Amino acid sequence: MQHEALRVAVLGPGGVGGLLAALLARAGNSVLVLAAETTARAITEHGIEVESSRFGNFLARPDAAVRLEGHVDACLITVKATQLNEALERVPADVVGDALVVPFLNGIDHVDVLRRTFPSENVAAATIRIEVARIEPGLVRHASPFAAVEISTAVARPERVERLASQLRATGLDVRVRDDETAMLWDKLVLLAPIALLTTHERANVGVVRTRRHDDAVAAISEVAATARAEGAAIDTEAVLQIFDSIPDSMESSMQRDQAAGRPLELDAIGGTVVRRAARAGVPVPVTARLVEELRQRK
Ligand SMILES: NC(=O)c1ccc[n+]([C@@H]2O[C@H](COP(=O)([O-])OP(=O)(O)OC[C@H]3O[C@@H](n4cnc5c(N)ncnc54)[C@H](OP(=O)(O)O)[C@@H]3O)[C@@H](O)[C@H]2O)c1
Structure with a gap:
């Protein structure tokens, strides 16, 4: 079933975040990337250019800002683990509110960090199997063909996870929803x-x-x-x-x-x-x- 378009924030528009933001924007979702001043300005001015053997070469034009100010349905967390604490200052918990928070970082510990920062039941753990690089702010290169996402319903409500999964699937990603987070x-x-x-x-x-x-x-x-x-x-x-x-x-x-x-x-x-x-x-x-x-x- 195709769900309605979402308002999605993406914290850290690098390799993973830039590609997800661009794919979601191309598919008709309202996307806001959150980044440091120079990166946010570059993306506001030039958009995000994607070079991908699987998804094609295209330019997407998400909005960009240094801090989340308004309501979104979902907030994807795509910074590196070493950048997480500092980056979270751009997405204050009171503004994120009831949005679904979905981290794509490698590792495990960040899930607990996010569950201490946001309402625990709003955080849906996820993984992404992909090889994508941020060449410069607003330019991402995805060379190998695989691009597979898994999102867990173990804690977050399944229908909320399915809504996001459906939009990600519609971009052409392989998406699997699992109930076994660990x-x-x-x-x-x-x-x-x-x-x-x-x-x-x-x-x-x-x-x-x-x-x-x-x-x-x-x-x-x-x-x-x-x-x-x-x-x-x-x-x-x-x-x-x-x-x-x-x-x-x-x-x-x-x-x-x-x-x-x-x-x-x-x-x-x-x-x-x-x-x-x-x-x-x-x-x-x-x-x-x-x-x-x-x-x-x-x-
Ligand atoms: N790349 C892959 O193929 C891949 C595959 C699977 C999993 N992962 C995992 O996904 C996560 C992200 O990796 P990545 O390769 O996408 O990293 P990346 O290309 O380095 O992207 C990180 C992004 O976060 C931004 N950032 C850093 N500090 C920030 C802050 N304080 N506020 C806002 N934005 C900030 C960076 O901004 P600037 O652009 O301004 O530097 C950059 O755009 C990692 O945990 C990685 O292990 C990556």
């Missing part, structure tokens, strides 16, 4: 964390990691899967290892690219959280802990 978040992290940690540690792509660090990769995947299971997510380690073996050699992680560019790493959100959660559950994760610690020292 498993949904771990499904993503169980492969992402080992790949991000190892490609960043090795300063090399997945192909090189698979050759040089195969034992560490198997160990890290097994450790993260055991931690996920301790939190109630039914993760099949063998299935994850098979996916790991089938990833193209050339794949790089965004943490690896952030390191190469000298940007802050989402190390705590992606790796630190596994180590903390494992310790809490009494699961030994020596390889993951060593990778996180060595990357922390390197910063």
Whole structure:
């Protein structure tokens, strides 16, 4: 069923946020991106240009501002974990009001941060599997064909989640609504964390990691899967290892690219959280802990 158009705010119009904002605006939704002054001005003046093999090349013209001032139906959170606290000042809880808050950050801990900031039942956890980069303010490049979103109804009311899911689906994204939030978040992290940690540690792509660090990769995947299971997510380690073996050699992680560019790493959100959660559950994760610690020292 096609739902009516929504008013959507997007906090952080970078790779993920810029693409989602542009797709939702092109599909007829009223979109407001929230960004720092220079980025907001660039998008007001020039719009968001998308270059995508899947969605085509197009220009979208969402509104842009530095702070949310009026009512929206949904607020998508698309900054990096390292930017979250500062960025949230642009979306005061009293203005966000009863809007659905949907974060697309990698990791898990941000969901609790948002549930402490906004009414808990308005926060719907989500994941996105995509490879998209912000080239400059207002220009995003989406090169690989996959673009899949999952949103959970575990806490937020299903009909509200479905309304947003329907609009996202109408843009051409693959969208799945799930009721198992914990498993949904771990499904993503169980492969992402080992790949991000190892490609960043090795300063090399997945192909090189698979050759040089195969034992560490198997160990890290097994450790993260055991931690996920301790939190109630039914993760099949063998299935994850098979996916790991089938990833193209050339794949790089965004943490690896952030390191190469000298940007802050989402190390705590992606790796630190596994180590903390494992310790809490009494699961030994020596390889993951060593990778996180060595990357922390390197910063
Ligand atoms: N990119 C991917 O392919 C991908 C895939 C799956 C998941 N993710 C996850 O999605 C999240 C976002 O990643 P990304 O790659 O889209 O990051 P990104 O391209 O760096 O975009 C982040 C955006 O947030 C903005 N921002 C930073 N601080 C802000 C603040 N205080 N107020 C408002 N806006 C602020 C940045 O603004 P400026 O433009 O002004 O710098 C930028 O537009 C991360 O957790 C990442 O792990 C990314």
